[in-house]
């Protein structure tokens with residue numbers, strides 16, 4: 441009866457999902473001292489464990505990877521112990537949970553690095569401002585990474601994946617979207633390198649695939665997801681030929697037998713950018729042979745339609761899950777949704793975090 445809907449079950453290899461609804465990764469800036477997950481975070485994720493998969497907020501793979509206050513890490517023992525409480529709690533509720541692995545690259549500020557510059561493929565300053573402990577500050581020109589440093593960052597991803605495994609996660613999602621480090625390598629607006637990591641599409645994609653090779657030495661491909669935003673402009677991004685770039689990347693991802701490919705529809709108006717594809721899923725989805733997860737402004741109706749039309753197997757919801765811990769139940773009952781309060785998205789306490797009401 442529930443075949444091919446958001447509420448029908450789904451399996452990714454031996455991972456059995458209660459439904460096809462995924463909680464999209466969302467930074468909430470509520471980690472504790474040492475960027476360790478807190479008990480409040482345990483409660484937040486527990487409340488949302490009815491999702492088929494929870495993808496955690498982006499989590500830095502090293503101190504260098506950080507660019508916002510109070511985001512959790514996955515490189516220290518205390519962080520691993522903190523995350524373990526979350527994975528155990530979600531598993532007790534028969535939920536599944538992946539951690540999103542993150543390096544922000546140039547989207548950072550010297551305030552997070554004892555005065556050192558943020559790093560990036562090339563020394564190109566993003567337009568805009570960083571969120572620091574002291575409020576908004578202009579971005580600075582980052583330092584271009586040396587080749588040996590790129591290798592070290594790949595090792596950081598490998599270690600973070602080991603840590604994720606130790607913390608009990610069902611899998612990891614590689615954050616290659618939204619203008620952070622991997623995306624900065626992919627896109628020609630931010631990558632002007634002349635070594636093997638820059639120039640051709642193959643070279644610009646090299647870093648992503650080196651990361652993926654390292655991560656899949658620790659976990660099987662079917663426990664690894666990749667997130668891409670082929671029509672994203674967030675964080676001052678852009679490519680001269682995104683259709684060619686991202687179709688190359690997606691075709692190559694077919695060789696990794698991944699858990700899923702997570703695509704984001706454009707989240708901002710893109711009419712001024714004729715090179716950007718308006719319907720990401722319809723255009724890019726066809727290059728991918730495995731499980732497709734789609735995100736960006738989806739509702740119960742449009743999510744069911746994407747699944748029904750055979751365009752996607754999974755749909756992720758960001759703001760709807762943020763404001764509705766029991767979103768899948770509300771969809772099932774056609775109940776009204778809580779409204780999200782944007783003032784409490786980033787930072788703070790339980791208000792606007794764990795106090796969204798459940799259905800009576």
Ligand SMILES: Cc1cc2nc3c(=O)[nH]c(=O)nc-3n(C[C@H](O)[C@H](O)[C@H](O)COP(=O)(O)O)c2cc1C
Nearest residue numbers: 464465466467497498735736737738757758759785
């Ligand atoms: C508060 C907030 C934090 C976010 N943090 C992340 C993040 O850490 N990693 C990521 O890939 N996307 C992040 N996003 C983007 C969401 O995953 C998602 O793409 C976006 O909200 C659109 O989906 P929706 O329309 O279902 O909300 C964030 C979005 C919001 C609203």
